[in-house]
Amino acid sequence: MSDSAQKVAQDAADQGVSQEAQLLAACYEGNSQRVQELVDSGAEIFVTDETGRTALHFAAASGDVDTVKLVLKAGIPWNTLDSGDYTAGDYAESGEHKEVYEELVQAGIRAEMILRLFSKGEANGRAANEDYLSQPVEYSGDRLVDAERNGVMMSWEAPLMDMHAQVICTKPDSTVLNVGFGMGIVDTSLEEFGPGKHVIVEAHPDVYKHMLSEGWGDKPNVHIVFGRWQDKLDEIRSLGPYDGIFFDTFGEFYEDLNDFHKVVFQEGDDVKPMLSKPDGIYSFFNGLGGDHKLFHDVYCHIVRADLLNLGIETEYTPVKGDAEIDEETWKGIKRPYWMLKQYNLPTCKWAQK
Ligand SMILES: C[S@@+](CC[C@H](N)C(=O)[O-])C[C@H]1O[C@@H](n2cnc3c(N)ncnc32)[C@H](O)[C@@H]1O
Structure with missing residues (x-):
């Protein structure tokens, strides 16, 4: 862990707020720099709040494309759903964040294309229906x-x-x-x-x-x-x-x-x-x-x-x-x-x- 990452972790501990809660808050603020610092300091990205919202839902709600890109790159799947069955796209749409929505669509296309390469030839000879x-x-x-x-x-x-x-x-x-x-x-x-x-x-x-x-x-x-x-x-x-x-x-x-x-x-x-x-x-x-x-x-x-x-x-x-x-x-x-x-x-x- 770098010196600055160590400081971020220490600050979080001093404030009595978990790094994960801070990470979700930073996503919601669209503060990509802070999100990066928290990730570097070891904050768990695969965390949800009590309604199942992931870092991607919060980032999408913020409207900040860089934060969304960062969270996607850190591994949160583009198609993740919260407990209410909402996608990050729904959060982007309700905030009228067009650029974020388009970024999520592009992430979805990339992921589906890659998945397809890996799943080629997996058909088991049984009709789907x-x-x-x-x-x-x-x-x-x-x-x-x-x-x-x-x-x-x-x-x-x-x-x-x-x-x-x-x-x-x-x-x-x-x-x-x-x-x-x-x-x-x-x-x-x-x-x-x-x-x-x-x-x-x-x-x-x-x-x-x-x-x-x-x-x-x-x-x-x-x-x-x-x-x-x-x-x-x-x-x-x-x-x-x-x-x-x-x-x-x-x-x-x-x-x-x-x-x-x-x-x-x-x-x-x-x-x-x-x-x-x-x-x-x-x-x-x-x-x-x-x-x-x-x-x-x-x-x-x-x-x-x-x-x-x-x-x-x-x-x-x-x-x-x-x-x-x-x-x-x-x-x-x-x-x-x-x-x-x-x-x-x-x-x-x-x-x-
Ligand atoms: C959604 S419905 C079609 C509705 C139709 N467009 C209409 O206007 O009423 C789907 C139909 O496709 C048939 N079907 C499903 N798989 C099929 C297949 N592989 N080949 C031919 N028909 C199929 C189903 O039995 C069903 O009758």
């Missing part, structure tokens, strides 16, 4: 729920589904693909645009039965592909190429979405992309990280970057995301999966060369 697909689902009023009462699809999303349909179906007689039927909301909207060919991929046996009972199998322009999209690629490809594609499954991870993107936009000597060139339009339900704004914003950046690597440009249109949500919405649902005011509706097109 194998349990969901093997258990019954129930249609009950405004919702479709799984065996554990997770909301698979809920009618509050209807206005968003209408917008997604409008985005991908821009002309009559087009060929469209939707992956994940759920309550059939987006497919009903798509039908209103009069697509010439409308392909629907659905993996759950109960949902498939429901589709048939609702007459979707009798519509002359509709082709139902029953099975996981991952297992039906040849069939899906043979029915394309598509002018519009929408993707909205359940119980899968970001890596599954990314894998879907790779096959849809893949191009090779013998393979044509599933999305028609140059005017095809793709969209997906953008619920990634939908329970925390900071997580969601990080994912919006990551998807955009991944799509660009595949030759696709993404534009997010901000729309009201909670128009149909009220205190009744999540009653009886295990865990709300969308808590944000703004929905970033993605429109994805082939990048102009």
Whole structure:
């Protein structure tokens, strides 16, 4: 310990205040120099107050970017939550500290990219949603729920589904693909645009039965592909190429979405992309990280970057995301999966060369 660090530790002891309490206070003041001194003098950075707030929450609340950077560098994860389930991003936002918020988003992007490098090839060969697909689902009023009462699809999303349909179906007689039927909301909207060919991929046996009972199998322009999209690629490809594609499954991870993107936009000597060139339009339900704004914003950046690597440009249109949500919405649902005011509706097109 250097002389000055020793002095800091001694001062803290003399004042009867723990170094850790001083550290949180210095973060809250945005006093990066003091935070550095306390860290150098051995103060424990992984400390929380009685409401679970970390040094990062306090630093974010201060609005001082240098303090935030320092605390991140000292090891507090960008996505840490306090006992109230708030991220440091929430503290930055409520103080209108835009620069701090952006620093947290960038830290999130960096961390997720690194994590991805380390977790490559860890898949265990099991479908992410194998349990969901093997258990019954129930249609009950405004919702479709799984065996554990997770909301698979809920009618509050209807206005968003209408917008997604409008985005991908821009002309009559087009060929469209939707992956994940759920309550059939987006497919009903798509039908209103009069697509010439409308392909629907659905993996759950109960949902498939429901589709048939609702007459979707009798519509002359509709082709139902029953099975996981991952297992039906040849069939899906043979029915394309598509002018519009929408993707909205359940119980899968970001890596599954990314894998879907790779096959849809893949191009090779013998393979044509599933999305028609140059005017095809793709969209997906953008619920990634939908329970925390900071997580969601990080994912919006990551998807955009991944799509660009595949030759696709993404534009997010901000729309009201909670128009149909009220205190009744999540009653009886295990865990709300969308808590944000703004929905970033993605429109994805082939990048102009
Ligand atoms: C959120 S819902 C889709 C809601 C739909 N967009 C609507 O407007 O009602 C997700 C659907 O994807 C289906 N699904 C889940 N994994 C799938 C997969 N790998 N392949 C195809 N469908 C899948 C689920 O069974 C469920 O019906």
